Amino acid sequence: MKAGVPEVGAAPRQPCHPMSIEALIGRQNRDGGWPYSRGGSWTEPTVYAVMALLSAGQTASARRGLAFLGSIARSDGGWPPCPGVEMSTWVTAMVALLGPNQIGAALHERAIRWLLDTAGEESSSVFRFREWLLGNTMPAGDAKFPGWPWIPSNAGWAAPTSIAILALDKEDRRQPSPRVRNRVNAGRQFLLDRACDGGGWNYGSAHPLGYSSLAYPETTGLALAALHGVRAPQVDRALVAAQRFLAECRSADALNWLRFGLRVHGKLPAGYCTPSGVEFRTIPETSLDLVMTAAEQGRDFFWA
Amino acid sequence: MHPKLTRRQWIAGSAGATLLAGCNANRPPAAPAAPPQVSILRAPAYDQSVYQTMRRVLATHRLDVRGLTVVLKPNLVEFEPGSSINTHPLLVHAAYEAFLAAGAASVRIAEGPGHRRITLDLAEAAGFFRIVPKFEDVFVDLNVDDVTRVRPRTQFSGLQKWYLPNTILGAGLLVSMPKMKTHHLVGATLSMKNLFGTVPGAIYGWPKNALHWAGIAECIADLHAIYPRKFAIVDGIVGMDGNGPIQGDAKPLGIVVAGSDPLAVDATCCRVMRIDPFRVGYLRLAAADLTHIADQSIVQTGETIASVATPFALVPGFRNLRLAP
Numbered sequence: 001m002k003a004g005v006p007e008v009g010a011a012p013r014q015p016c017h018p019m020s021i022e023a024l025i026g027r028q029n030r031d032g033g034w035p036y037s038r039g040g041s042w043t044e045p046t047v048y049a050v051m052a053l054l055s056a057g058q059t060a061s062a063r064r065g066l067a068f069l070g071s072i073a074r075s076d077g078g079w080p081p082c083p084g085v086e087m088s089t090w091v092t093a094m095v096a097l098l099g100p101n102q103i104g105a106a107l108h109e110r111a112i113r114w115l116l117d118t119a120g121e122e123s124s125s126v127f128r129f130r131e132w133l134l135g136n137t138m139p140a141g142d143a144k145f146p147g148w149p150w151i152p153s154n155a156g157w158a159a160p161t162s163i164a165i166l167a168l169d170k171e172d173r174r175q176p177s178p179r180v181r182n183r184v185n186a187g188r189q190f191l192l193d194r195a196c197d198g199g200g201w202n203y204g205s206a207h208p209l210g211y212s213s214l215a216y217p218e219t220t221g222l223a224l225a226a227l228h229g230v231r232a233p234q235v236d237r238a239l240v241a242a243q244r245f246l247a248e249c250r251s252a253d254a255l256n257w258l259r260f261g262l263r264v265h266g267k268l269p270a271g272y273c274t275p276s277g278v279e280f281r282t283i284p285e286t287s288l289d290l291v292m293t294a295a296e297q298g299r300d301f302f303w304a
Numbered sequence: 305m306h307p308k309l310t311r312r313q314w315i316a317g318s319a320g321a322t323l324l325a326g327c328n329a330n331r332p333p334a335a336p337a338a339p340p341q342v343s344i345l346r347a348p349a350y351d352q353s354v355y356q357t358m359r360r361v362l363a364t365h366r367l368d369v370r371g372l373t374v375v376l377k378p379n380l381v382e383f384e385p386g387s388s389i390n391t392h393p394l395l396v397h398a399a400y401e402a403f404l405a406a407g408a409a410s411v412r413i414a415e416g417p418g419h420r421r422i423t424l425d426l427a428e429a430a431g432f433f434r435i436v437p438k439f440e441d442v443f444v445d446l447n448v449d450d451v452t453r454v455r456p457r458t459q460f461s462g463l464q465k466w467y468l469p470n471t472i473l474g475a476g477l478l479v480s481m482p483k484m485k486t487h488h489l490v491g492a493t494l495s496m497k498n499l500f501g502t503v504p505g506a507i508y509g510w511p512k513n514a515l516h517w518a519g520i521a522e523c524i525a526d527l528h529a530i531y532p533r534k535f536a537i538v539d540g541i542v543g544m545d546g547n548g549p550i551q552g553d554a555k556p557l558g559i560v561v562a563g564s565d566p567l568a569v570d571a572t573c574c575r576v577m578r579i580d581p582f583r584v585g586y587l588r589l590a591a592a593d594l595t596h597i598a599d600q601s602i603v604q605t606g607e608t609i610a611s612v613a614t615p616f617a618l619v620p621g622f623r624n625l626r627l628a629p
Binding site for chain 2: 035036037039040042044081082084085086087089090121149150151153154155157159160203204209211216218250251252253254279281282
């Protein structure tokens, strides 16, 4: 059954806590990291768990998580998705979001540099020259503004671009830099160019192979967060779509990102709480819920 | 008179020649020791009868799975109410029950959707939690499963190493259970293309764009070679044609196609869909000597292809795949 679009200022609901901080600590692996749900440690869930713990003031467990992250940093300045993978990927932006006080100034600086040196392959001059030689045409805007790929030498996509923007925007507020600001602005234009006709974001192009793609709730919330402070018709349409998703969607991951995206634009209903019945099944889902709840109470890890 | 080559044609031709020369470095799979057997079974609807159908599939192919760890790999992409995007959960559960009844040591259901990260939410929306008891206990999200580095036996894609899920690498039998669909990038998506779902998104992203850059057909061929012990069960009860694999139209056929040789199974499905398997890039590449996909070398059981064949609508870019009448 579909509910109506909630209005800003709706009556507050009872707070909900899908997993306690203690339970989150209990899921920490011996190496200090966290799995997605079970098994070995991965970078992404560890970053989210560390954020949740720091938001709650649980520094001992967070420090072990940070030590795990420090131990797997790669020589090129990036991070692998998990130990043993010989490749730096988009998760570098996740680690960069933690900031120099948490991950260490040297590692953080190298992570920022890695992000600045990484871009979707479609925006590289080599790729564009090759496409020209082959007589291929690219949709207008597809190569003009560089986004970020999931892994280097691939195309840019909405989700890794959004996370990279969040990390670099945070860095630019900490230590203003024209180079960082330019990449943030280009990344935001990359997102605006890929907004779906009906509002919001799919994972990539709005018109792959000439067909209109549908927006995803989770990508829409994440991209809206990355477009914090941006005024554009695409943002307005996305906010309407995000409010609709917030009312209809029952995915914990999607709801976390929708809360984030709507909040930074001042459109999250006051006192919003995740509806009962939503299953928080993974460490990222649980951790992000805790991070978002803390942010809504003034302890904002993404911006502070 | 020889036509004059443009600069672009010359470069493209040179690149093609280089690629062809490089193909000699590949080791194509050998011709099958015994003729591959592919069965086509009638399955009119997603109802209780599919449980009997699945038991017939295993009996027809004399599958000995006693003591094996069996992993069922359905195709779970997105969920849209009323659409036919995903392998139907009833068919997957019927296979789960049939393999357990046949003596498998354990049966897991595993998938790593390529578009969206919310695997369990997709599975819930698609009905897996409702139909498969204790679904979360038997399901593995391949996008975030622990991985092992693998160096492929073949090098069609040029990817020197792959990071692949331990659940799949450790399977005694990997059962690919795709939906019978057209695909706007490769023509048809069947049991071999379904292997893309074994590539972990937590490493390669959503979508698994690295496979697109390395060549979709080439990556399918490499994955086919990496996983040696496979069985294919194709959900053709309701397929999808047109702009598949997501935005196409439901295509009811009322069949299940199965066999131990995924190449032969996919070639048969293509013929059912009135697609020429010899024109599907990844089948040609992986079959190499083509005996796996030639109709005269496949032992067809159950229904005949002619009795169930129906043309699947193709998007303009793939109309050249249409099987000649």
